[in-house]
Amino acid sequence: MSKPRVLYIDDDAGLRRLAAKALARRGYEVALAEGGAPGCEMAAAEPYDLVVVDHYMPGMDGLETLERLRMLPAVPPVVYVTGSEEGRIAIAALKAGAADYVVKTIGEDFFDLLASAFEQVLARARLEQAKTAAEEELRASNARLGALLSEVNHRVANSLQLVSAMVGMQAGVLDDGAARDALADTQRRIAAIAQVHRRLYTSNQVESVDMQEYLGALVSELGETWSTPDAPRTLSLSAEPIRLTTDRAVSLGVIVTELVSNACKYAYPARAGEVRVALNQDGDGHFVLAVEDDGVGMVPGAVPRGTGLGTKLIRAMAQSLQSIVEYDTERAGVRAVLRAAL
Numbered sequence: 001m002s003k004p005r006v007l008y009i010d011d012d013a014g015l016r017r018l019a020a021k022a023l024a025r026r027g028y029e030v031a032l033a034e035g036g037a038p039g040c041e042m043a044a045a046e047p048y049d050l051v052v053v054d055h056y057m058p059g060m061d062g063l064e065t066l067e068r069l070r071m072l073p074a075v076p077p078v079v080y081v082t083g084s085e086e087g088r089i090a091i092a093a094l095k096a097g098a099a100d101y102v103v104k105t106i107g108e109d110f111f112d113l114l115a116s117a118f119e120q121v122l123a124r125a126r127l128e129q130a131k132t133a134a135e136e137e138l139r140a141s142n143a144r145l146g147a148l149l150s151e152v153n154h155r156v157a158n159s160l161q162l163v164s165a166m167v168g169m170q171a172g173v174l175d176d177g178a179a180r181d182a183l184a185d186t187q188r189r190i191a192a193i194a195q196v197h198r199r200l201y202t203s204n205q206v207e208s209v210d211m212q213e214y215l216g217a218l219v220s221e222l223g224e225t226w227s228t229p230d231a232p233r234t235l236s237l238s239a240e241p242i243r244l245t246t247d248r249a250v251s252l253g254v255i256v257t258e259l260v261s262n263a264c265k266y267a268y269p270a271r272a273g274e275v276r277v278a279l280n281q282d283g284d285g286h287f288v289l290a291v292e293d294d295g296v297g298m299v300p301g302a303v304p305r306g307t308g309l310g311t312k313l314i315r316a317m318a319q320s321l322q323s324i325v326e327y328d329t330e331r332a333g334v335r336a337v338l339r340a341a342l
Contacts, residue, residue, distance in 0.1 A: 003029040003052065004122060005047070009039030009065060010054040010081070019052070022111035028118065036060030040068045043076070047181060050123075054081045054104075055089055063089075063096060070097045077121045079227055099124070153198075153295065160194035185310065188225065188261060192218060192253040196246060209249035211279055211287075212241040218253055219260070219277055226264035232272040233264050239279040242287055242342065251317040252289060252338075253326065258310040259291040259336050267295025287342055292335035 006028045008019045013034065020030045031048070033039030037058050043051060051069060062080060069075050077099035082090045088103040099121045102113050164187045171183035189331035195218050196209055215237055225236040244252065256277060264274040278290045318325050323340040 003027055004049040004118070005029045005031065006118070007031050007039060007043055007048040007076075008035060009033040009036060009052060009057075011035050011057040012054070015054075019111065019114075022108065023115065024109065026115045028115075035064070036065030038066065039065060040072075043069055044072055047074070048076045050121065051076050051078045052081060052114070053078055053098075055083070055086065057267050062067045063092060066093060066096050066098060077119060077125050079117050081114075157194050157198045160190050164190040164194070182309075185261065188222070188257050189313070190252060191221060192257040193250055195221070196253060208243040208245050210241055211244055211249060211252070212239040214249060214253065215239050215256060215277065215279060218256060222260050222264075223228075226261070231264075231268070233268070234272070234274040235260065235277070236274065237277045237279075239277070240281055242279060242281055244287075244342070248321060248340075251320045254317045254339065255289070255314055255315065256291065257324075258314050262310060263291065263293040263295065263334065266298075267293040267297065281342070282339070285342055286339055289338045289340075290335060292333060294333040297332065298329055298334050 003032050004027075006023060008016060008023070008030055010016050010019070010032075011034055016032045016034070020032055023030045031042060031046075033042050036053075037060055039051070039053070053062045053065050053069070057065070060068070062082075066078055066080065069078060075097075080090065080093035080098040080101040081104050082093070082101055083104055086103075090103075093101055100115050100117045102110070104110060105113075167187050168331065171180045171187075174180050174183070195214060198217075216239070219235050219237045223233065226235070227233040260275055260277065263273075267273055268273070273293060273295055275291065275293045278288075280288050282288050312323055318327065318338055318340075321338070321340040323338050325336050325338045326333040328337065
């Protein structure tokens with residue numbers, strides 16, 4: 001193991017020679033500088049593990065030298081040497097960036113104190129270097145994981161789009177209208193899930209989804225699907241910027257898709273109509289989803305229209321959120337409400 005390299009800056013030639021011998025006996029390789037200016041030049045030219053700076057020096061005193069050293073790109077730790085009655089100067093040196101200070105005395109005790117200070121300063125420097133390296137590795141690891149997650153979500157979204165396209169192609173070759181409608185419903189369900197993954201790989205946060213943005217895109221897609229010249233539909237959204245984990249966002253997205261699709265199919269059989277979606281926080285650690293229309297309403301306990309798969313999906317997704325969807329039929333149209341924990 002190589003010896004720690006020490007640059008000793010002091011204008012006293014005799015003390016410099018004593019320091020070189022005493023510190024060499026204690027396991028240090030010592031370079032000497034006869035003042036602040038040459039010491040700064042040496043520190044800039046070669047790497048050192050430690051620098052010792054004496055306070056009283058002509059031309060450039062210790063504090064000025066310390067200031068110049070602190071301007072170097074990679075300044076080593078500095079141990080400041082002061083007189084016995086100079087606490088104020090020692091404090092000023094510490095505030096200026098010195099790692100430690102030692103009071104100058106006569107004899108070997110001074111070099112013992114200096115070596116002890118060296119050990120403590122070097123230990124702190126090693127810990128700081130290890131901490132910096134660990135933090136850098138953690139940042140790099142987080143960046144790699146973030147890139148990996150984004151790539152995974154990107155690929156999942158692309159795969160879901162491919163599956164949706166294949167379902168659409170299959171629907172296009174069917175003669176059975178009911179089968180085509182069922183496959184179209186499947187496409188919308190796939191789109192609801194794919195929209196979550198698109199949000200994830202285009203966001204800096206991959207643990208959760210901004211429901212305001214997600215539902216905005218989802219409702220927009222549903223509006224394009226369901227509003228036609230023959231059956232115009234207006235879809236509106238009022239949503240607060242609530243964040244949900246990915247799996248809960250998927251569950252809520254499927255529920256919204258099913259409820260909006262049902263309203264667009266059955267609420268307005270012979271006229272234009274509006275479907276309103278709202279997502280709000282209730283101040284009690286819960287969110288409330290509401291999907292409502294002003295259509296023909298529904299008969300309580302009536303058998304679900306179509307295949308009934310949508311009703312089963314709504315129930316299953318609500319259960320995954322540890323909740324249920326309740327229907328208010330005491331009004332014009334239908335209002336479906338779900339309340340669940342954030």
